[in-house]
Amino acid sequence: MQYRRDLASPLSEFMGVLVLCGILFFGGQLILEGNAGGLTDKGFIMYIGIFTQIISPAKALSTSFYNMQKGTAAITRIEQVLRAPVVVEEAINAKAIIGFDNAIEFKNVSFSYEDTVILKNINLTIQKGKTIALVGSSGAGKSTLADLIPRFHDVSSGELLIDGVNIKDYNLMQLRHLMGIVTQEPILFNDTIANNIKLGIDNGTEQAVMNAAKIANAHNFISQKEEGYDTNIGDRGGKLSGGERQRLTIARAVLKNPPILILDEATSSLDTESERLVQDAINNLMANRTSIVIAHRLSTIRHADEIIVLQKGEIVERGTHDSLLIQNGFYKKLVTMQEVK
Ligand SMILES: Nc1ncnc2c1ncn2[C@@H]1O[C@H](COP(=O)(O)OP(=O)(O)OP(=O)(O)O)[C@@H](O)[C@H]1O
Numbered sequence: 083m084q085y086r087r088d089l090a091s092p093l094s095e096f097m098g099v100l101v102l103c104g105i106l107f108f109g110g111q112l113i114l115e116g117n118a119g120g121l122t123d124k125g126f127i128m129y130i131g132i133f134t135q136i137i138s139p140a141k142a143l144s145t146s147f148y149n150m151q152k153g154t155a156a157i158t159r160i161e162q163v164l165r166a167p168v169v170v171e172e173a174i175n176a177k178a179i180i181g182f183d184n185a186i187e188f189k190n191v192s193f194s195y196e197d198t199v200i201l202k203n204i205n206l207t208i209q210k211g212k213t214i215a216l217v218g219s220s221g222a223g224k225s226t227l228a229d230l231i232p233r234f235h236d237v238s239s240g241e242l243l244i245d246g247v248n249i250k251d252y253n254l255m256q257l258r259h260l261m262g263i264v265t266q267e268p269i270l271f272n273d274t275i276a277n278n279i280k281l282g283i284d285n286g287t288e289q290a291v292m293n294a295a296k297i298a299n300a301h302n303f304i305s306q307k308e309e310g311y312d313t314n315i316g317d318r319g320g321k322l323s324g325g326e327r328q329r330l331t332i333a334r335a336v337l338k339n340p341p342i343l344i345l346d347e348a349t350s351s352l353d354t355e356s357e358r359l360v361q362d363a364i365n366n367l368m369a370n371r372t373s374i375v376i377a378h379r380l381s382t383i384r385h386a387d388e389i390i391v392l393q394k395g396e397i398v399e400r401g402t403h404d405s406l407l408i409q410n411g412f413y414k415k416l417v418t419m420q421e422v423k
Pocket residue numbers: 195198200218219220221222223224225226227266
């Protein structure tokens with residue numbers, strides 16, 4: 083469209099000038115030869131003057147068609163977004179859920195994206211206050227498993243229960259309010275640092291935001307920015323480094339102070355020193371909370387109450403760090419490989 087529009091302008095001017103030249107040449111000849119009928123020289127000049135006035139409205143007409151086309155293209159895209167089907171629907175008489183008291187249970191849960199099966203027969207109970215770690219190779223389904231708990235997807239078969247009630251029966255907003263999630267891909271918006279940390283919280287004071295940032299080891303880099311907490315971070319936080327983005331999302335989880343924490347590779351983009359500092363903060367945060375932690379670096383999860391090893395969507399091993407080492411299976415292999423590094 084841009085190409086055509088840019089083409090329209092030189093083309094219409096060229097044709098306008100061409101037609102004008104033609105009229106000037108032909109009319110001029112008629113008048114000079116004296117056989118123009120009733121047309122006088124003054125009349126002819128006036129005619130040319132009026133004719134040139136028509137060119138610009140005619141051009142405006144072509145531009146308006148272009149604008150209409152542009153609008154149509156935009157509205158199609160907007161409608162596509164607005165009419166995207168809602169895949170996760172709230173139950174009609176949704177139950178309120180204010181707190182988390184007992185356990186999260188996966189009962190024979192399977193999940194597939196269209197035809198591809200991603201998770202198969204997962205049985206897992208996460209008691210309140212415990213830390214569960216998910217490990218396994220890339221693409222094993224760890225993030226997918228974690229995404230089921232806040233209902234980013236619904237299970238394809240089986241049941242996912244919180245305190246004995248299927249999560250499909252809960253009020254969706256309240257359910258998600260119970261969880262603080264640090265996603266593998268930091269979710270940040272084109273806004274200030276403070277607003278990104280406060281996301282989803284109604285009454286985050288400046289002091290509270292700063293405390294959360296300190297815990298997440300983000301305060302130092304934020305205060306080095308010219309505008310501090312009011313710095314705009316660009317689309318998806320593009321003006322920050324990967325580790326800085328990660329620390330902002332950790333600060334967000336700290337500020338929210340939820341009973342359930344989901345950490346998906348929360349410290350993967352940090353250097354060893356920052357990782358240690360942030361890990362300390364995360365360990366403090368996890369105390370007295372229920373946490374689901376996904377990590378490739380196994381040193382960060384060795385103290386988890388239960389370690390679940392996923393392979394191609396299935397649980398192949400489970401237990402504590404020590405018991406898994408004794409089992410001498412896939413987990414032991416992973417640990418040995420990382421020690422060699
Ligand atoms: N939206 C999607 N549509 C179709 N397939 C998907 C989608 N998202 C993920 N998958 C597939 O699901 C599988 C599991 O993905 P998942 O993100 O859970 O892996 P993961 O264990 O978290 O891996 P990693 O350690 O690399 O983060 C992968 O094979 C992936 O290709």
